[in-house]
Amino acid sequence: MGQLDTNLQALLDKRKQKGRFRSLKEYDTRAGSGLTDFSSNDYLSITTDAGLREAYVSRIASEPMVLGSTGSRLLSGGTPSHRLLERRLADHFDAPSALLFNSGWDANVSFFGNAPQPHDWVVYDELVHASVHSGMRASRVAADRKVQFLHNDPESLAEVLQKITTESKKNAGKTKPTIFLAMESLYSMDGDFAPIPSLLDVLDVYVPRAQQCVIVDEAHSTGVYGSGGRGVVDALGEGTTRTGSGRVTVRLMTFGKGVGCSGAVLLASETVRSFLINFARPFIFSTALPLSTVFALESAWDFLGSSKGETRRALLVDTINYFMDRVGPLLAFTRPTILRLPDPTPVPFPDGRTLPPRPAAPIIGLLSPTPHALSAFLLERGFVVRPVVPPTVPPGGERVRICLRAGIDLGALDGLIRALAEWVKLKLADGEEEVRAKL
Ligand SMILES: Cc1ncc(COP(=O)(O)O)c(C=O)c1O
Structure with missing residues (x-):
């Protein structure tokens, strides 16, 4: 065994001893x-639906190219099919814009790794997904400006925001920070919904709307809740739409669960979309979603919207x-x-x-x-x-x-x-x- 394997095996053995292997x-x-x-x-047992299978097979039968996308979105992988799917999803969710990612993981790492700037704050539910943590770790926001609140607890959120407001007053005059608030609509381990309106009401007490950026991860509710499978935020009327209403500015809808495929779409403003296209490394330096998946997603959303x-x-x-x-x-x-x-x-x-x-x-x-x-x-x-x-x-x-x-x-x-x-x-x-x- 080489030195690397010896070292790694020792770490694996430790993990085994803890029962975490x-x-x-x-x-x-x-x-x-x-x-x-x-x-x-x-x-929704969508992956085994015979009608959907048939629709997908006939969809790809009419396409000359059905395998990979051949490159990143910024190069040859930026096909009209990708753009059409984004436009369709933006329409479906009545969102200002939509950007496809290869996975929900990539989308969270891209957003949290790049959108928050050093003078901003990121406030997050203690149970948010590992991908949000990975994104935050990669961001330029200092550790003490990334603050968690107790799971689904508006009082805890209020305490956190109170401290941030006090801190921000000390730095008045400098660039106004954005306060990011991250949560999931339906949590994947306890199966509990976030009290989204209550949390947003608390945010409204402490942070002016212009300085808020609320992101809700709908990984476990995409396709599964709301009319047309539009998710929890839409059902609550809290999503930012094209006419600007709604307090949730960014929504992450993933396709690997209720939608039965893979990939994700981030629904956000045109500026956020353009910023991620310019700065998000998982988006820039990775081959775009395969066309086979893009067509599968068209068929899956036909099904979900019907x-x-x-x-x-x-x-x-x-x-x-x-x-x-x-x-x-x-x-x-x-x-x-x-x-x-x-x-x-x-x-x-x-x-x-x-x-x-x-x-x-x-x-x-x-x-x-x-x-x-x-x-x-x-x-x-x-x-x-x-x-x-x-x-x-x-x-x-x-x-x-x-x-x-x-x-x-x-x-x-x-x-x-x-x-x-x-x-x-x-x-x-x-x-x-x-x-x-x-x-
Ligand atoms: C809440 C949440 N966000 C993001 C992800 C990552 O999504 P994906 O599987 O598309 O990478 C998951 C996957 O388990 C998840 O549960």
């Missing part, structure tokens, strides 16, 4: 495999409600140290809004002190449910993460509930006979 596992969950997928982000998309979104809500109606009673009997839902968000979603409250999210984290063992137990019974451990979640937040999909077989949902009940029974201690009888 990652390895790749592949499962065949196609029909007839005997396994049901409860881990993918294909929330009545088929609406039907699928409604079916997903039915599926979630079916599962929650059954897992709820099970958890009510179960000692929380065996299995429990994450703590409820400190702030309930505002009443009277068009969005469903937390349980109508397709992501259900079940906290367990032994997620690897629980995942293996479920796999033996035909259910692919993946464990999530630190550092992906904070210590103590170990869990299995159940992802529901529209149209998932109800028999499989019942089976998963039975398997969870079996697991709970195994973990019951002596003296818990009353609980055992209820399961």
Whole structure:
């Protein structure tokens, strides 16, 4: 073994000792495999839709070029198909402009790595995605001007903004800073929605609109919520539109989850778009999205914007409600140290809004002190449910993460509930006979 491998192996061994070792596992969950997928982000089961497949195949049959894009967007990869898709998405979301990225990761790294300037502040929910952190790390904003607030907590945000306002007053007269506020619409681990209007109301108290830049990452809600799959911000009427209304200035819509493809689009002003084209290295120095993906995205958005998309979104809500109606009673009997839902968000979603409250999210984290063992137990019974451990979640937040999909077989949902009940029974201690009888 060379010195490099020796050094790296020592680090891997340390990670193994901490129970944090990652390895790749592949499962065949196609029909007839005997396994049901409860881990993918294909929330609308769009990737296996026969009609969409047919539409995509006939779309590419009419194109002379269907593989790669041959270069970066600034060179040969800037095809009319890419631009047409951007225009279409800008229209669909009523956004001032749209810029495609190869992934949501690239989009966040590009935006947070370049848009905030050294005199600005970046305020972010403590649970924002790793890509936002990578972007912030690459930015020229000093560490003490990047400040987190407690997850989904308007009071914590107010405290942070109060401090920033005091600090900014000391530097009055210098260039006015922009205060960036970063959050996700639907968080990927706890399956909880951000109280977006409440957080924006707090921002309005402390920061004049002209100095705000709110960015909402809709990775887990793109295609899945709102009319035409336009997402949570649109459903709330908070997105900045072409006529200028709406407090969320930048939206990140990704295509690898509910849209069933890959890539992402950043919806922002023309100036932000032009700035990223000029300065964002992941955009400038990488081959553009392959044409095969651009055409797949056209077909996927045809589907999502049609009545088929609406039907699928409604079916997903039915599926979630079916599962929650059954897992709820099970958890009510179960000692929380065996299995429990994450703590409820400190702030309930505002009443009277068009969005469903937390349980109508397709992501259900079940906290367990032994997620690897629980995942293996479920796999033996035909259910692919993946464990999530630190550092992906904070210590103590170990869990299995159940992802529901529209149209998932109800028999499989019942089976998963039975398997969870079996697991709970195994973990019951002596003296818990009353609980055992209820399961
Ligand atoms: C909240 C959030 N943002 C961004 C990303 C990155 O998106 P992509 O998978 O398209 O790189 C993810 C992916 O897991 C995510 O969950």
